[in-house]
Amino acid sequence: MPISSEDAAKVAKLARLRLDDDKLERFAGQMDGILAYMETLGSVDTAGVEPLYSPVTHETPMRADVAAKACSRDQILANxxxxDGQFFIVPKIV
Structure with a gap:
């Protein structure tokens, strides 16, 4: 089912896009192409294929979970x- 300009306008509105009529036609054509490709992917037989999460095998390196003081209070407050010497002063919000 081809995507109409009205459908493209609804999607553009939901995405908060302002498109003129020329761009809406182009947008509708692009969406139609994407959905056609998704139908092609949906028709592929993947019954014997294991899920692939990454094309390379890699392990997440672990580090020791040790608490450490990275900066002093004076270094942080300098930014x-x-x-007031110990704390940030921020505007009062009520």
Whole structure:
């Protein structure tokens, strides 16, 4: 079933896209091509194929979970626009 300009306009509105009529026609054609390709993929027999999560086998390197102090309070507060020496000063929000 081909995608109509009205369907493309609905999708564009949901995606918050502003498209003129010329681009809507092009968008509808592109969506139609994508859906046709998905139908082609859906017709492929994958009964004996194992799922592939990554084309390469790799392991996630593990590191020791050790708490460490990376920066001092003075180093962190030096980046703040306003402090009282110990804490950030931020605008009051009510």
């Amino acid at each position: 703040a626009p306003a402090t």
